Amino acid sequence: MLAACRGFVFDLDGCVWQGEVLSPGAGEVLTALHRAGRRIAFLTNNSRATGPAIRAKLHRLGLAFAEHALTPLEIIGSVVAERFGRSRVLVIGAPELTAAVRAGGHDIVDVAAFRTATVVVVGNDFELTYERLAAAARAAAAGAPLVTPNVDPRLPIEGGDFLPGSGAIVAAVATAAGVRPVVVGKPESPLFRMALRRLGLEPAEAAMVGDSLESDVAGGRAVGMRTVLYAPGAPPAPGAADLVVRSFVELARAAGVG
Ligand SMILES: [Mg+2]
Structure with a gap:
């Protein structure tokens, strides 16, 4: 085979x-x-x-x-553009994720200005705070589509151990907002x-x-x-x-x- x-x-x-x-x-x-x-x-x-x-x-x-x-990250900016047009995006995730969304031609919205977001992008976030989680959930609940690189529950690391993955954070946002994510990966x-x-x-x-x-x-x-x-x-x-x-x-x- x-x-x-x-x-x-x-x-x-x-x-x-x-x-x-x-x-x-x-x-x-x-x-x-x-x-x-x-x-x-x-x-x-x-x-x-x-x-x-x-x-x-x-x-x-x-x-x-x-x-x-x-x-x-190579395609997430263009996926958002194709599906939702040029957007104002609240990004919860690593700086690399923010850079990839910006490279797709979108404007990045500050956490404090979450109410102006037209799209919410959530990835794994090692600096996650309750404030960021709340902003993402509220923006998604208000109608901004929720987009994510992946919904993997775990990130495997050395010695058989793991870190919570993007999917664990996306699940929290999606559950609170009552929406389903668009998955890019x-x-x-x-x-x-x-x-x-x-x-x-x-x-x-x-x-x-x-x-x-x-x-x-x-x-x-x-x-x-x-x-x-x-x-x-x-x-x-x-x-x-x-x-x-x-x-x-x-x-x-x-x-x-x-
Ligand atoms: Mg794997």
Whole structure:
């Protein structure tokens, strides 16, 4: 199944890396795939990092060949513009998220001026305060559409630990406002399609590899890619993905490079 795949799109958090360290065997197997001429892209729902920043981290971790790294920040400004026109946006999230929204041609609204917002964008926010949460919820309740890079509940870090993800904050805002968010990243299709375009491949020629059934496998399947679930812990139900691997070594074997 994978031996015929010309390209692979890898999820990052909880798959290629855990926080600041590569998963066991990931460096060796990715390098072997690259040397075998397979095309590789990286796709993350990270709501705080740009593509170039992700690429720099991959290089720092020893994956010098990494070229295509895609995050929701690359498209969130244009998604808001396409759906809602040029907007006055209240952003709850990292400075990088604010910069990405501004780069899409939108005006940024201060937290204190939340009543003038026409769109609310919420991502992971390490400086979250009750005031910011209240402003976002009130603006969304008043009718400003709620847009988010992702609804991932957790951000996996080293040692099997996690931080609350963008989805946890979005859930608080959406619950208080009584609205549903527009999701820009996985499992929605724009990032998957952009990755395939960068690789120059049709969906059936590429496999999506990730640790999340809801985001990586469901999203990859929806655009017609092969899907591989990376499940180093307890294996999930059979048939959850086209292939379930417990290690990168297993993935290499299945792909014909191990
Ligand atoms: Mg992941």
